[in-house]
Amino acid sequence: MSGEPDVSGQADTPEADADPAPVPSWARRARRARRARRARTGSGRGQRLALDSPARRAAGLAVVLVVVAVLAAGLWSVPPVRTVLLQSFTRQQTPYTELYFTSSPRFDGGKVVVPVAVNAHGTGVTSYRLKVTLESAEGKPVGRETVKFAPRDGKPVPVVARVGRKTAEVAVVRVALVGHRQSLHYSFVTPSPSVAPTATPSPTRTP
Template sequence: MTTQTAGERTEEDEDRPGRTRPPWARAVIVAVVLAVVAAAGGVLWSLDPVRSALEDSFTRRPSEFTELYFTDSPHLDGATVLVPLAVTDHGGGGATREVEVTLESAKGEKLAVDTLTVRTRPGVESRTVAEVPVHAEPALVLVRLTGRPQALHYRFGEGNAIG
């Protein structure tokens, strides 16, 4: 007779068939793995860069499009609001774009509207600064490309741009 300490396997143990799991155990393991994968997928989908990359992989993007964006935060300089922005045409032959800049008060009243023309070249950022005179404290800057869906909003005091 041999002495066996806890946790040691003997030659007799090697001859015995291995432990088998109950039939429901595999289903539980699969369910747990699927739940973890689903939760991880949900977390990843909530991240903008991941969602954008995934959408690019299964969404057909137009071959020609125009970008409109702030190059810096709009700010008040005396009685003038300076709105630094850029327009970039992608995939086209370039064009002349009209950009409308509207300033609104905290109550939603239009304080000033200015339209400027930006000449673009394909794939090249065309920067400009809209200088809009104003006689009252603006709360909101609205920028849009005339005849296009692109628009930007900037709310003074909060320091955030929303495209």
């Protein structure tokens, strides 16, 4: 029977391998280098996370705000820049001019006294001309006078025009700012007195 083949159907079990082959030195060096790279990469990621922390971001924002505040204070000290900033943050008032009688016009001998006031608000105008016209009941001009004056922004400027009259009758006084829309109109209720006083005849005596 020693010459017959084994027909048991079981394969021969291979023997266990011997000790693994030694790792070459260059492979060990490569493995250590990979470990070192991974360690460095992890450390850098941790540093980036530290830099992106909320506390660090808040500190950076505070520095930026301080710089902006310092620059703003420096710009505010410059008058032209301060004016521009105030205009940009403040609602600007629409420029306008007031023209009004300070008292009723009156007769003074052969002249008519016309007291008015002009109050300019933000107009930028440096000089005004006030035109005063006297008219008869028929609307004919019987006297005219032009007065030039300088306004004061936000403060009323009194102007008194003394207008000579050509005739005894003056019914209307018209006042206008030359080159502007403002105007005034005054009508006398009672007839104007004569330019010159009328002589009263003395009583006659009979001998």
